[in-house]
Every structure is written in C-alpha cells, then in structure tokens.
Amino acid sequence: MALHVGDKVVFKIFRYDPEKDKAPYYKDYEVEIRREGMMVLTGLNQIKWEQDPSLTYRRSCREGVCGSDGMNINGVNTVSCMSHIEDYNSNVLVIKPLPGFPIIKDLVCDFEDFFNKYYVVKPYLIEKNPPPGRERLQSIEDRERLNGLYECILCGCCSSSCPSYWADPDYLGPSAMINAARFVFDTRDEGSDERLDAVNNIHGVWRCHTILNCISACPKELNPTKAIGMLQKEILKRTY
C-alpha cells in the first residue's frame, strides 16, 4: 500500500501509567504522513510533540543502532525508527510494548531480566595468556565468522518474540545466546569452555525449539537460531 504525503494513518497505541491507570488500554491517534518513507518513530514523535506529550516510549539514535525502541507493531517486534509505516500495508498500526517483558509505562518495558541473562554468558573477551605487544593477528576469514554475531544491538526484539522465552522464565533467550556465540567463535577468546558451560543446559541452548520467530523479529537481520545451532554443535564437539 503506497502512502503519500498528506495521507492519514491511525496508530492504536497501548497505554498504561501505573500511577493512574488500573488497567492498560488502547488509544487511537491520527498520524499524518509528511514525507515519503516515513518511519513509525517519526509518527510517534508527531503524536508526542503535537498531540499528547504524555505518550511514553524510548528512543535515541533514530537509525537502528542503539536498540532503544524495540516494540511490537501489528504483531511483529522491531525497532520503530527503521520501520516504514507503509510497509505494514494497513491504515491502522497497533503498537504494543515488547511481549513478555514487564511493563513500566506505555511502550517502555523493563529490561533488567533481559540484561541479567546477557551477563550470564560472560559477554566479554576472556584472556588466559597475556596478549602480544601489538594487536593480536586474526585472518580475514576468522574475522568473518563474527559477522552476523557482533552487530547485535540488544534491542530485545528476538527474545520477546520467542515462545520458549515466554514459557520458561529462566530461559536465557536468543539475544544472550547470540552474544555468547559472538565470543565463542572469536579466535582470540580463551573463555569458551566457561561460556559454553553457562549455556549448556535446559535453560540455555537446549531450550530452543527452532520456532524461528526470533529471526523474523531481528531488525538487524541477524540469525539467533543459527547461532544457537552453532553453539549446540560446538558443545557436542567438545563433549564427545
């Protein structure tokens, strides 16, 4: 559906202020298309700045690299700043906070549990031997193995889309796992054993049922399922 400058679209937005609302509700706002290819975030800003300053959401970089504005738009998780309104092919956009995350206010949810799970995988380079005087060498091919892993922006879109994540509160989730893989497959890292131990359990790599939701949710087009598969293989290779 092509949208043109001047067209109107309805944003049906999940609202909840714990200080005054007993229960969440949806409120409709009319958003005017003001340039071709307008993003959902621009629409949210239009509402906040011109119609209802109490509308609450996170945003920062407005270009898909900071991971602030993960949310659920017409049933799909993504970051609003990189989502064209017209790509939803609809006059109505239903906008909700990330499913499965505790809600703080409106579209803002609590990331504490999400980050705690990220910390579990020891997301930092572990060195056992002192590094050389210069940079460590790494071949172009070895460095390429990190592509598709290191670009994660910790937006939570994948974990929040994962049925296993909803079902098992202790499941580390695809985001933590792709970040584990980012180090396990880095030839410079010497902590893979500890890291694999942290994910080698029923709340780790073995919880994933390859439902693949996480892949379509990732705004950076990363593939957490594949990363989880790589970790599973690596665990099996090392154990047997």
Next chain:
Amino acid sequence: MADISVRIEEFDVVIVGAGGAGMAAAVQTGMAGLKTAVISEVYPTRSHTVSAQGGINAALANMDEDYWIWHMYDTVKGGDYIGDQDAMEFFTKNAPKTIIELEHWGMPFSRTEKGTAYQRAFGGQTRNFGESIAHRATAVADRSGHAIVHTLFERTLRPDIVQYVSYYSEYYALKLLRNEEGTVMGVVAWDMVNGGVHIFFAYATILASGGNTRNFRTNTNAHVNTGIGWKLCAQAGIPIKDPEFVQFHPTGIYGVGNLITEGVRGEGGYLLNAQGERFMKKYAPHVLDLASRDVVSRGMATEIREGRGVGPKKDHVLLKLDHLGKDFIMDKLPGIWELAYKFVGVDCTKDPIPVQPTAHYHMGGIPTNIHGQVVDWDKDNKEVPIPGLYAAGEVGCGSLHGANRLGCNSLLDLVITGKEAGRHAARWILDEHPTFPNPPEEFVADKYAKDVMDKLNELFDGPEGTVKMDEIWEDLQDTMQADMSVFRIEEGLTRQLARLDEYFEKFKKVGLSDKSKVFNTELCEYFDLENMLYVSKIETVAAYNRKESRGAHYRDDYPERDDANWMLHTAAYWKEDGSVVTEYKPVRQKPLTAPTFQPKKRVY
C-alpha cells in the same frame, strides 16, 4: 507539593554519561578499585557513540608507513592552528597504544591480509606533512562506534571491574554540586524509572555527556544529545571553551540528517553537483573530496549557493559510490547501504546518495588540561584546575580539535580523554587523599538541591503551560540552521540572538501536561529543550564575537583567518542575568616534546 523522594549516596567517583568517554573512564576507576557510579540517561549501549561509523585514527602503519608526528601535524592543521598542541601531541602519540589496547579487550576490527587491523583513508589525514593520503582510520566495517561502545561496556563487566562499577541507567543529570570554595562535590540526578531525586556525592565527578547538535534542523545526533554537560557547567559558573566551532559534516542524508561516513569518500566515493561535476577539485585540488570537513562542507554550500545544487530546490548534492562495486560496499560499508536504502530509498550500489552539510559535532566544550581536569582561568589567564571535576569526550575541550575536527579523531578523543580523566582522578584520590566533600549537615537536600526540588515541584504541581515545547523547538532548529550554520554574518547572528531571547521568554510559559513521576519523558524533554537553549545562546554569542573565519567558523563579513588578533580561545561565561560574556585565553601552542607547528595558510 508533589511528593518527591530524595536519595543520597556516596561514591569515590561519579561519571555522568556512559558513552565511549564515560566507560573508558569507568574502566580506569574500576581497575583502581574505586567505587564508581556511572549515570546515564540511556542504557550504556544506547549511547550515541554507537552511531559512529568510519573508524578511529592511529599511526599504526598497518597499511603504509606512518608516524604519530604526521598525525599530529594533520590534527594541528585540520584544527586551523588554534588547537592546544600539548594535548594534540599527547593524543596522537598515545593513539597506537590505545587502539592496541582496544583490540586486546576484544574490539572486532576488520582485518588486512596480514591479519592486522584494517585502516582506511579519511579526510585531512596525510603522510609526510601533507604529501599524500594516509590510511589511518582503524575500522570495524562501518560500525566502529558500535564496536567501541560494546567493547568498553564489556570490559566493565569483567569480574575484576564490575564489582566496583555501578551503572545508574535512565538517570537524568540535573545539577553539578559545588561548595563555597568551588570544589565539585558530585551531581544531582532524576531517577527516570521510579521518579525521585538522587544525590551522588563523590571525590571526583567526570562529565562525559557527549555532543549536542540537536538544536539544528538537520543534524547527525541522537535524541538524547542535548548538551546537559554545557548547561550544568554554565550554571555552576564554569566557562565553555570555543563554543562557536560547530562542525557541519559534509554528508548527512538529505532531509533527515543521518550520517553517511566520510569513509565512503576515503574508500573512493566522491561528490557531484547538478552538472555532474566533481566540484571538490576547485576547492581542494590536491586531495579533492578528502579535504578536511570544513573545507568540503563550505565547498558544497558554495555550490548550492551558486545554483549548482541538485533536486527541485537545488539544495543538496550527490555522493557517488556505485563504482566501488557491490561486493566491496556490502563488505566494508554495509551500514551505510542500509541507511541510504531505508531513509531515502536509494540503493547506493546503483545510485548516488543525496547529501547536505549537517550539524554534527562541537569542537569546543568544557575546558580541560591534558589530564582531563576541568580548568578555569585566573587573573593572569593561567589555567587553574577546578578541584574534583573532570570532563572527557565530546563534551570536553582539550583542545584536541581546534577549530575543526578531523574525521576519526573523536573516537580516539573519547578513549584517550576518558582513560586519562579516569586514571588521573584515581591517582588523585588514592595518592593525595582529598577530604570527602560530603557536607556535615545531617540533611543536605534542602541545602544543595533546593533549587532542583523547587523546579520539580513547580513543574509537577503547576499548570500545563500556555506554550508548547514543540513550537519553540521547531523554531529554534530552523533559525539556528538558517543563521548559525556553514556561513555566518553579523546581521544573521544579531537576528538569531534576538530570537533566542524570545525563545527564553517563551520557555518560561512551558509547563508539563504529564504529571506522572514514572518514566516521564515530557519532563526530560523539558530539560532537553532548556539545555538546547543554553547551548544555542552560548554558541551564537561566541560566533557573533569572533570576528574572523577559522576552521568551521566562517564569517562572510570577515572571510580571512586573523592570527594577529584571534589566535585565542573563547571562554564563554553564563551570567546570572542570562547573558553570556566571552573572554579570550591563550592557545597552548607548545607541544610536550615536538617543535611547535607554526600557523600556515591551509591548502588541501
């Protein structure tokens, strides 16, 4: 009265900002075993350093012969000779070591055939004092900033450091605390999630709150880059150094401002006007599109001014890179492919990207010496450190960038100034045992945060206001863009100063419609707008007063650099009546060991 809770905590060090600079400092204070609080408006990995694309400079010589002194020369020249050469030497000399350290900490640099870190060409970077183009920008594809932020954050998560470093994410800084003697005691912040005032007392406070160009219509900055650091200092009587030098990056995406890295030109892309002419050959015959940013932006603006701009409004130019080939673009510049495609629907492997000069960076900031200590000047114009206060990263001014920063020198600035501020603060605390600045009174909020509490009460209890913030904000951006950008002239600046007074008046009539204390982003935007008004006023007064053209500050009515009268730093003081007074301070022209680079005419 709105029921506002107050919490008080004591730390050794409090850092405001969790971008590259703040976290580089936290690594040091954490390693020193000092109890550190890092407060940030956003979660650390959401800080705007993530947006940096091109790379980070160091004379590693991975691609061709290179020395720090060449890097230093380029930095001095790029800054149009007004930078402090002691800081520039410290900075360029320490660069290689710093990059290697980042690599050791896990930074996933792109690699060369030999397995060393990949380096690309960037504007203003040359070999042998201007002879040929250097490859000095050490890159992680075009995601260098993301990689730096994540690497530094990861470093602070290591068990040996994490036990000392506490992140206070989603805290909004509101006030810098100083006692009667001028010693800095910490900061007052607003807890965004729970609502409430949080006072952090500390021996040392490190300001690392980043850049602030959101007061321009088209800018490359994040929504959170609104200049709290400048306002906190202005209100605490601390001057802002060289605020008039605002960098306009040549290649912001037309209409939206998102940045297309200079790395595109470093890899062989170039600019075209409406006639398909590679116009930079007129303005920089030797290095063309790789001249320093002020030169390229002025070249573009001149083309547009003279009617050779592209599009129905003839108000932008084109950046061509399809000749680099799809494979190369997807390997080395995947992020910019995505930005151009998403924001203007251009597939840059086939078509050129529409670009325009875009507000990007402040060379000026809170004045520091080479250790990151914030300084003021005494009666004899000697720099005197303010006890307990440090600044690092874009908010500070060393001055490493003079009147114009070279691409990829900022990421280096963050890591070096952040590290040095953290290291110096730690050494000062551990070696000199200063007395803790916590006041003896049993209850301190009344004394030290009364103004903050009053303001918050007024906002939460008061009326909605008769002026919408949006109104002021929109006008501010348009008028700053019109009269404070690449070309400036006295009548425009006079006009803008009058408008700014109006905006301040209007701002008094702004209130909150959201009275909730939980995650009140309207409240944050209220302070954001106030920050932007402060920043705009400070930079416009300084631009009005500097009657010469130098680096990024170009005056149509004073088109030449005037070393005889203006080889001086601006120190802009905010006065209680809301006026800004500028004083002029000596440039530290003597490097630490190298000979001084004397001012010469800048030719690229």
